Amino acid sequence: MSEPKRLLEGGGSELERLLLASGHAARPSRATRWKTEALVLIAGLGFASTARAVGPLAQKTYAGALARYLAIGAFGGAAVWGVAHVATRPSANAVQDTPAAKSVHAMPAMQPEAIAKGEVEGAPAPPAADLSSRDSIEPSRAESTHGRGASRARGAASVASRTGAGPNDSATAPSIGSEILELDRARASLAAGQARSAVSALDRYQQAFPKGALQQEALRLRIEALVGLGDRPAARTLTARFESLYPNSPHAKRLHSLVDAP
Amino acid sequence: VAPNGKYDMTSWMVERSLLDPQLSIPQSTRLSGSAALEIHRLFKERYHGLWRFLRSVGVPPDSIDDAVQQVFLVYAERHAAVTKGSEGSFLFGTAVRIAHVVKRGHRRETPADVELAGSSAPSVDELADQKRARQVLDWMLDQIEPDQRTVFALYEIEGLTLPEIADVLQIPVGTATSRLRRGRERFSGLVNRYALTHGTNEGKSR
Numbered sequence: 001m002s003e004p005k006r007l008l009e010g011g012g013s014e015l016e017r018l019l020l021a022s023g024h025a026a027r028p029s030r031a032t033r034w035k036t037e038a039l040v041l042i043a044g045l046g047f048a049s050t051a052r053a054v055g056p057l058a059q060k061t062y063a064g065a066l067a068r069y070l071a072i073g074a075f076g077g078a079a080v081w082g083v084a085h086v087a088t089r090p091s092a093n094a095v096q097d098t099p100a101a102k103s104v105h106a107m108p109a110m111q112p113e114a115i116a117k118g119e120v121e122g123a124p125a126p127p128a129a130d131l132s133s134r135d136s137i138e139p140s141r142a143e144s145t146h147g148r149g150a151s152r153a154r155g156a157a158s159v160a161s162r163t164g165a166g167p168n169d170s171a172t173a174p175s176i177g178s179e180i181l182e183l184d185r186a187r188a189s190l191a192a193g194q195a196r197s198a199v200s201a202l203d204r205y206q207q208a209f210p211k212g213a214l215q216q217e218a219l220r221l222r223i224e225a226l227v228g229l230g231d232r233p234a235a236r237t238l239t240a241r242f243e244s245l246y247p248n249s250p251h252a253k254r255l256h257s258l259v260d261a262p
Numbered sequence: 263v264a265p266n267g268k269y270d271m272t273s274w275m276v277e278r279s280l281l282d283p284q285l286s287i288p289q290s291t292r293l294s295g296s297a298a299l300e301i302h303r304l305f306k307e308r309y310h311g312l313w314r315f316l317r318s319v320g321v322p323p324d325s326i327d328d329a330v331q332q333v334f335l336v337y338a339e340r341h342a343a344v345t346k347g348s349e350g351s352f353l354f355g356t357a358v359r360i361a362h363v364v365k366r367g368h369r370r371e372t373p374a375d376v377e378l379a380g381s382s383a384p385s386v387d388e389l390a391d392q393k394r395a396r397q398v399l400d401w402m403l404d405q406i407e408p409d410q411r412t413v414f415a416l417y418e419i420e421g422l423t424l425p426e427i428a429d430v431l432q433i434p435v436g437t438a439t440s441r442l443r444r445g446r447e448r449f450s451g452l453v454n455r456y457a458l459t460h461g462t463n464e465g466k467s468r
Contacts, residue, residue, distance in 0.1 A: 007418050007446070016453050019402065022395035023419050028313050028327070036327055040305050040334045248325050248364075250332040 035213050038180055179205070179214045186221050195228030216242075220251050227258055235259045301338055304349055311420055312357050318403060318415035319361045329364050333357050354422070354430045358412055402452045406445055413438055414445030 005011030008020045028036075186201035202222045205212065212218070219242050226235035239255045246252065312333055316326050333356045337344070344352045403411055416422045416430065424442065428435040 003424055004442070004446075006421070007449075012450070013453065015457050016450065019395055019399040019453065020418055022392045023318055023399045023403075023415075024314070025392055026314050026317055026396055027310055032327055033309060033313075036309065036331055037302075037305060039331055040301065246328075248328040250328060250335055 031213075038214060039217060179209050179212045182208060183214055183217055183221065186218075186225070190221065190224055190228065193228070195225045198225040199229070216246050216249060216251075219245070220255060223255050224258065232259055297338075297341055301334060301341070304337070304353070305334060308350065308353050312353060315354065315415060315420055316357055316361055318419050319358070319365075319408075319412055320400075320404060321361050321364050325364050329357070329360050332360050336360075348429070351426065351429045354416065354420075355432070358431065398456065402449060402456070405452055406448045410441045410445035410448065413441040414449060417442050418446075 007016045008024065010017075012020070182201065182205040186198045186205065189195070189198035189201055198221065202218055202225065205218050219238060223235050223238045223242065226232070226238065236259050239259050242249070242255055243252050309330065313326060313330050316329050317323070321329050333353055336356045337349070337353060340352075403415070406414060412431070413427055416427045417424070422430070424435055424438050427442075428438045431438065
């Protein structure tokens, strides 16, 4: 059966093509994609880390993909932050200001939906310092910087892995890759049934990335850790906060169910 | 059961994941490394298209990211049941159903700076600005009946074939063809009317 010629491919009028082309060209910002990709990847990583029988080859392949991702994340975050820091405003230093670790009940205010909101052109820059910096430069410039430094990024990641860079190192070169790494420590602790250790990892995350892009994931893990510790009142409080901060999150219902479970 | 008589597994999956708060990924069925890698590959291939599609079918801008994330979470939960080679259909089919759920209670707001029905709407010349053109396109898509709009977006913006769309929506190809025809008629009518009222002879050219 022959299909009608698509409007964009000459089947429509000039105005129809113009309108549809604008729809076809719609794309989320790099920060939005970065964040969503990280959340999807971190989910995959979490599931993989608790699987009982992961084949060695699959582990190696997946580790390779993650390493590439972290390398790109580490370099991209550092490069973009650096460019924005030099070229724009001193307030970008906010990323470097690592306040003392906060207790569960005194977590710093987070910047929730603003990161996810308005990522189509013209939207205001999200408040997270690293993300706003990323948005504040032109995409073409960012891509070109990214492309030129890909090999250097791999090298940097390799050096970082050899020297065992920790959370504090991450704080000086903020990147979503470093955030993932820190959250994965918390996730691994949770999977091993070590809720207290998970809380410690989350405290370190909060200290290193007070305005990190993965606050939603961090809060979710903290709630799970509190449930693991048996501190349901605190878990309920944080779940209420989670729901108010991320009302559209696909995790909200599950968290509710988790804290309310007998 | 879908209209074509097939068991609508995708609907079942989405309904369960969205409506059943107890649903979570059991430890025993969590992803292997290769499955996680596969999801990442699919993400890289399909993310942009899914994001654009969810936008085209009217998911509010502040819910699109969560909706895309939800699509991949559903895939992660159900990947074992997805036939090899039909991952795209599964993802788009999931996106259709998630969009339906998300849109309940939401209504896309016409951007404040574009009053399309009034004289302040951008002229056709101003539509060279893609952002303005997109606002007009969004308004027009909002005027198309949802079923037709979904088929229209999948065919005209995402470039799926009619059999692929039929597979995504679990409907006969004839139904998909009919919805596309009516969607195109509606869209062309809106474009012609807009052209006539906003400064071009475009509407008379076809």
